[in-house]
Amino acid sequence: MATVTFQKAQRWYPGADKPAVPGLDLEIGDGEFMVLVGPSGCGKSTSLRMLAGLEDINDGKILIGDREVTRTPPKDRDIAMVFQNYALYPHMSVADNMAFALKMAKVPDAERKKRVAEAAKILGLEEYLERKPKALSGGQRQRVAMGRAIVRNPQVFCMDEPLSNLDAKMRVQTRTDIAKLQADLGVTTVYVTHDQVEAMTMGDRVAVMKDGILQQVDTPLKLYDKPVNLFVAGFIGSPQMNLLEAHAVDGKAQIGGYLVPVDPPASQKMSGNITVGVRPEAWRVVTESEGGLPVRVTVVEELGADAFVYGTSGVEGTPNNIIVRVSHRDSVAKGDTIHVTTDPHHVHVFDTDTGERLSE
Numbered sequence: 001m002a003t004v005t006f007q008k009a010q011r012w013y014p015g016a017d018k019p020a021v022p023g024l025d026l027e028i029g030d031g032e033f034m035v036l037v038g039p040s041g042c043g044k045s046t047s048l049r050m051l052a053g054l055e056d057i058n059d060g061k062i063l064i065g066d067r068e069v070t071r072t073p074p075k076d077r078d079i080a081m082v083f084q085n086y087a088l089y090p091h092m093s094v095a096d097n098m099a100f101a102l103k104m105a106k107v108p109d110a111e112r113k114k115r116v117a118e119a120a121k122i123l124g125l126e127e128y129l130e131r132k133p134k135a136l137s138g139g140q141r142q143r144v145a146m147g148r149a150i151v152r153n154p155q156v157f158c159m160d161e162p163l164s165n166l167d168a169k170m171r172v173q174t175r176t177d178i179a180k181l182q183a184d185l186g187v188t189t190v191y192v193t194h195d196q197v198e199a200m201t202m203g204d205r206v207a208v209m210k211d212g213i214l215q216q217v218d219t220p221l222k223l224y225d226k227p228v229n230l231f232v233a234g235f236i237g238s239p240q241m242n243l244l245e246a247h248a249v250d251g252k253a254q255i256g257g258y259l260v261p262v263d264p265p266a267s268q269k270m271s272g273n274i275t276v277g278v279r280p281e282a283w284r285v286v287t288e289s290e291g292g293l294p295v296r297v298t299v300v301e302e303l304g305a306d307a308f309v310y311g312t313s314g315v316e317g318t319p320n321n322i323i324v325r326v327s328h329r330d331s332v333a334k335g336d337t338i339h340v341t342t343d344p345h346h347v348h349v350f351d352t353d354t355g356e357r358l359s360e
Helices: 044-052 094-104 109-123 138-150 168-185 196-202 220-225 230-235 264-269
Strands: 004-011 021-028 033-037 059-064 079-082 156-160 188-193 205-210 213-218 242-249 252-255 258-260 273-278 284-286 293-302 306-312 322-327 337-341 347-351
Touching (some): 004 044, 033 196, 079 138, 094 109, 094 138, 109 138, 109 168, 138 168, 188 196, 213 220, 293 322
Parallel strands (some): 033 205, 079 156
Antiparallel strands (some): 004 021, 004 059, 205 213, 242 252, 252 258, 293 306, 293 337, 306 322
């Protein structure tokens, strides 16, 4: 096992007017499951490929344990890569695919068979060892790709969007399998995804990236509860946080003619234009006489135990869509107008100009 350290690691593609990754500083603990997440083009896959040795580093360093691997060839880094498209050899059986890297490394035949058998047992692939990849489902192929990585006993797993090609149900099942497998093996894992639900459910810690720059590195719960800026607040959470433009007035956030109460620490720091963030589940439905924010319902997304209500508000400063999570006991229908409010400790306050968090 090993730690992974990026020290101002930079990747600048030839002909580009700015670096894809300007200078990444990130420490990943021994045995940790670290997820890199962000929108397309944010530099997460480039960062992973730098670690794997598939992209050159223009500046900075990468260390695995105490060993610097910045200029080390990929085959000598003791990492195993799992790709989005499985990258299996179609003419080889599952067993041969899993054993291929060991064969290239001149591992004795008996040891190869032993390692493949162990990995197949862990992954539930024992009955498929003689099949070819074309006879397997997408989820089974991805497990074969995982098995090929496991048999090498690497110091680090690198996974580049391994679930992207799976259907929704299989994706949920496989992400649970991968998280359990990593916990059982205890191998340091760097996992790249654009799906923030995947990131939140799988990672010990999550690193949110934008334009090649780390925005926040924290546990999933802290990212959700205390996003450091507007980008993280809008990116983490499904459905996303409601972000409302407001103006600071006497320690309160004014949205049109509606005042939103905020926590004292934020009220003392805010001035001028601010942005108020409220999670869908933090709204409370109240009566019109209680003075809540009016929301005209356009869509009700029934989920069984509860529902997401999508609506619009005529109040100046509110976005096109406001999302409210309601109980199945609250009978809300398309075309209704509901009134919602929230509590000060559920309100996230950001400086609109800098994007920085003002709430504690």
